[in-house]
Amino acid sequence: MTTSVFIDGAAGTTGLEIADRLAGRSEFSLITLSDDRRKDDAARAEALNDADVVILCLPDDAAKAAVSMIANPRTRVIDASSAHRVAAGWTYGFPEIVGHDTVAQARFVSNPGCYPTGFIALVAPLVRAGLLPADWPYVCHAVSGYSGGGKALIARFEDDTDIAFRAYGLALGHKHVPEMKAQTGIGHDPIFAPAVVPAHRGMLVEVPLHLSMMPQAGSPDALRAALAEFYAGSKVVKVETDQPDELLLRASMEPVDTLTLRVLGAKDGTQARLVAILDNLGKGASGAAVQNLNIIAGLDETAGLRL
Numbered sequence: 022m023t024t025s026v027f028i029d030g031a032a033g034t035t036g037l038e039i040a041d042r043l044a045g046r047s048e049f050s051l052i053t054l055s056d057d058r059r060k061d062d063a064a065r066a067e068a069l070n071d072a073d074v075v076i077l078c079l080p081d082d083a084a085k086a087a088v089s090m091i092a093n094p095r096t097r098v099i100d101a102s103s104a105h106r107v108a109a110g111w112t113y114g115f116p117e118i119v120g121h122d123t124v125a126q127a128r129f130v131s132n133p134g135c136y137p138t139g140f141i142a143l144v145a146p147l148v149r150a151g152l153l154p155a156d157w158p159y160v161c162h163a164v165s166g167y168s169g170g171g172k173a174l175i176a177r178f179e180d181d182t183d184i185a186f187r188a189y190g191l192a193l194g195h196k197h198v199p200e201m202k203a204q205t206g207i208g209h210d211p212i213f214a215p216a217v218v219p220a221h222r223g224m225l226v227e228v229p230l231h232l233s234m235m236p237q238a239g240s241p242d243a244l245r246a247a248l249a250e251f252y253a254g255s256k257v258v259k260v261e262t263d264q265p266d267e268l269l270l271r272a273s274m275e276p277v278d279t280l281t282l283r284v285l286g287a288k289d290g291t292q293a294r295l296v297a298i299l300d301n302l303g304k305g306a307s308g309a310a311v312q313n314l315n316i317i318a319g320l321d322e323t324a325g326l327r328l
């Protein structure tokens with residue numbers, strides 16, 4: 022039996038990449054709306070209630086409105102927006118962190134944000150293991166390709182090719198902070214400093230640590246070993262052991278759904294940089310949505326992913 026899927030927002034950046042990953046998958050049948058009907062609420066309501074699984078690739082307000090249009094209790098929802106990431110009744114769709122069974126059983130799944138995917142993947146297992154303190158003022162620096170801002174930011178960077186680096190979120194309080202705090206169990210809002218570089222996709226998320234002030238953390242090697250143990254067996258999340266002098270994001274990066282983690286340590290072990298590299302449109306959005314869809318449909322979680 023095929024699972025019918027409706028991508029609401031299918032013409033957007035995330036929606037198009039989900040459709041790419043589902044192309045040729047006989048386990049799913051896509052419900053599609055023509056371009057002139059894709060924003061017609063009556064047509065959307067019909068599709069939202071016909072589908073076994075709906076994937077919302079919409080701005081937050083439109084995602085909330087879409088959920089309110091669903092009357093069919095059988096319809097399951099994966100929301101790529103940030104509307105429901107810390108909302109009651111929603112499961113945080115990060116199977117490696119919340120458990121695959123939790124996602125498999127959920128009716129309402131909220132995809133993680135792209136930056137939080139890196140931060141949570143690095144910090145949550147180490148806090149759970151008691152190696153990093155929950156009561157600590159964490160800082161997170163990150164750079165993203167401009168597709169992270171959807172069609173509007175893509176247009177801006179394609180129009181103004183003179184932008185070399187865009188720091189933003191300068192007033193703090195980025196909308197990703199609540200999920201970063203909730204899913205790691207840390208006690209303070211992390212200071213989150215995001216930026217955009219002139220590349221279409223790709224993302225580097227970093228958490229610098231003063232290990233000398235964290236007696237329970239042990240060495241960088243101990244942190245790396247704990248992450249490797251946590252993600253052992255995952256085909257999506259990889260913990261690298263190399264200690265490169267530089268890490269590059271390439272403007273020519275191809276779509277990829279892996280998440281690569283590193284613990285880079287000072288020789289004397291007093292400081293470390295936890296670094297996650299991912300595709301904001303891969304494990305940061307569309308790849309994560311397809312992974313969750315696979316889990317919900319009872320399939321191999323990596324089917325159709327670019328690993």
Ligand SMILES: NC(=O)C1=CN([C@@H]2O[C@H](COP(=O)(O)OP(=O)(O)OC[C@H]3O[C@@H](n4cnc5c(N)ncnc54)[C@H](OP(=O)(O)O)[C@@H]3O)[C@@H](O)[C@H]2O)C=CC1
Nearest residue numbers: 030032033034035078079083101102168169171172301306
């Ligand atoms: N881009 C990324 O890397 C990530 C994105 N996300 C989230 O995913 C969601 C989608 O983002 P993204 O694909 O980048 O955004 P885009 O702006 O590229 O696409 C959004 C799509 O939604 C459509 N849309 C807007 N309002 C409605 C409506 N009322 N009814 C039907 N369609 C509507 C837009 O139509 P139109 O084409 O006419 O503008 C557009 O096609 C957002 O909430 C975003 O925050 C999450 C993680 C990463």
Ligand SMILES: CC(=O)N[C@@H](CCC(=O)OP(=O)(O)O)C(=O)O
Nearest residue numbers: 101102103134135136165169170
């Ligand atoms: C580069 C850029 O603008 N990125 C977006 C986040 C992209 C993403 O993760 O989407 P959600 O907001 O739905 O989580 C931002 O900072 O708002």
